[in-house]
Amino acid sequence: xxxxxxxxxxxxxxxxxxxxxxxxxxxxxxxxxxPITYLSSPGTNEIIIIRKFGINLDFNSIAYSGxxxxxxxxxxxxxxGTIGVTNVTAxxxxxxxxxxxxxxxxxxxIRNQAVLLTNNTASFAAGNSNVNFWCVxxxxxxSLNSVTNSVNNIANNGFAKQTIIIPSASVQNxxxxxxxxxxxxxxxxxxxxxxxxFLMPFNTTPYNAVNLSLVYHGQSTALMTTGATTxxxxxxxxxxxxxxxxxxxxxxxxxxxxxxxxxxxGAAGSGDSPIKVIxxxxxxxx
Amino acid sequence: MTTNNKINNVLTIGNYAGVCQPMRSVVILQPTNIENLLxxxxxxxxxxxxNLFIFPYLIVTYVKYVSAYGGGGPLGxxxxxxxxxxxxxxxxxLTVSNSTLNSTTSLLGNNNTxxxxxxQRLDLIQPSGGDFTGxxxxxxxxxxxxxxxxx
Numbered sequence: 001x002x003x004x005x006x007x008x009x010x011x012x013x014x015x016x017x018x019x020x021x022x023x024x025x026x027x028x029x030x031x032x033x034x035p036i037t038y039l040s041s042p043g044t045n046e047i048i049i050i051r052k053f054g055i056n057l058d059f060n061s062i063a064y065s066g067x068x069x070x071x072x073x074x075x076x077x078x079x080x081g082t083i084g085v086t087n088v089t090a091x092x093x094x095x096x097x098x099x100x101x102x103x104x105x106x107x108x109x110i111r112n113q114a115v116l117l118t119n120n121t122a123s124f125a126a127g128n129s130n131v132n133f134w135c136v137x138x139x140x141x142x143s144l145n146s147v148t149n150s151v152n153n154i155a156n157n158g159f160a161k162q163t164i165i166i167p168s169a170s171v172q173n174x175x176x177x178x179x180x181x182x183x184x185x186x187x188x189x190x191x192x193x194x195x196x197x198f199l200m201p202f203n204t205t206p207y208n209a210v211n212l213s214l215v216y217h218g219q220s221t222a223l224m225t226t227g228a229t230t231x232x233x234x235x236x237x238x239x240x241x242x243x244x245x246x247x248x249x250x251x252x253x254x255x256x257x258x259x260x261x262x263x264x265x266g267a268a269g270s271g272d273s274p275i276k277v278i279x280x281x282x283x284x285x286x
Numbered sequence: 287m288t289t290n291n292k293i294n295n296v297l298t299i300g301n302y303a304g305v306c307q308p309m310r311s312v313v314i315l316q317p318t319n320i321e322n323l324l325x326x327x328x329x330x331x332x333x334x335x336x337n338l339f340i341f342p343y344l345i346v347t348y349v350k351y352v353s354a355y356g357g358g359g360p361l362g363x364x365x366x367x368x369x370x371x372x373x374x375x376x377x378x379x380l381t382v383s384n385s386t387l388n389s390t391t392s393l394l395g396n397n398n399t400x401x402x403x404x405x406q407r408l409d410l411i412q413p414s415g416g417d418f419t420g421x422x423x424x425x426x427x428x429x430x431x432x433x434x435x436x437x
Contacts, residue, residue, distance in 0.1 A: 049431050052341075052343060052432070054341075086326070095339070095403060190348075192345075192346055194344060194430075227300065252348065282428060282430075284346065284348045284426070284428070286348070286350065286424075
């Protein structure tokens with residue numbers, strides 16, 4: 001299977017990259033059993049986070065049959081929402097961009113993995129159209145050496161990012177002692193979390209299966225939560241993303257000038273792995 | 287009260303690499319804009335150019351409370367003829383809301399041909415209900431989006 005990576009690793013700025021595979025019908029029909037290397041391995045300690053996954057079907061004359069939902073994988077882990085089979089089997093050109101970042105824990109040998117393009121259920125057949133599978137992605141690193149706690153504020157086209165490492169001693173106490181993820185930006189500013197990734201470079205001992213949540217400093221309403229997942233009690237490297245806040249219609253008076261804290265739903269136990277937090281956020285001027 | 291001169295589109299279209307570029311648009315709606323939304327859509331992002339289409343992926347809205355509106359209805363986004371509906375974020379008066387645009391919406395779903403999406407502006411619309419009335423609050427709409435090309 002030849003691989004077409006005609007736009008891989010295009011740096012879009014603001015920490016985003018664009019990748020695409022323009023697959024011909026032979027490739028589409030075969031990708032169920034022979035996944036296409038969609039994005040190459042990102043490098044030691046790094047992991048690719050798919051932010052959006054979409055399709056442009058350039059319809060020729062014969063529609064695809066069979067097939068299944070199209071997915072992207074890191075090894076055996078599915079790392080994106082699916083593209084519905086009908087987007088590929090359509091009888092006319094169409095666009096679809098609804099594949100969001102996966103929000104389930106992925107764990108295991110997930111560092112430096114290529115992203116694979118494949119589909120569920122059965123092979124596609126019969127079609128003769130080219131299909132452009134595109135994505136927007138970012139890259140995160142499990143490395144603790146290369147990380148400095150950083151703030152990249154809103155000046156860059158409205159995209160702001162905060163990266164912080166929480167040592168295991170602090171992780172163990174998150175249930176009773178929240179950790180500041182992002183300090184206050186001052187009165188009149190509300191921080192709105194957009195996207196967050198938790199990376200756990202596993203050491204030797206898992207934590208208890210507690211949930212992690214973001215809250216405004218001193219408050220209890222969860223803005224984003226990992227939910228009931230296997231992230232904290234994973235026994236290998238693990239990552240989980242949260243795509244959007246759980247709140248809506250939030251009174252900004254409760255966000256005015258407040259920083260963001262990380263807390264846990266209970267005692268995290270005696271795990272010994274640090275947790276790396278990458279928070280992307282908006283700032284609203286109140 | 288005037289309308290268009292109160293709309294502040296902070297970022298302009300451009301600076302994309304020919305394929306896709308995450309950007310953010312900021313538009314501030316004044317009371318007159320809000321009260322006329324049922325009949326007068328507000329352009330959040332202008333038409334991007336031939337063979338390009340707008341793909342919004344995150345909306346953050348902030349209603350700066352002065353006084354609450356009555357009436358009104360749901361809000362939605364419209365990209366050419368492609369429409370998806372959102373919630374009523376105005377009458378509550380004092381809100382920040384944040385919603386993702388995902389695969390459950392009709393936006394960029396099946397049968398959205400390039401002809402429909404090509405070079406279409408993105409509008410904020412009020413598809414139903416009655417006019418918002420009597421309020422004085424403003425609403426800021428932050429739209430995070432990509433510019434995509436058709437193959």
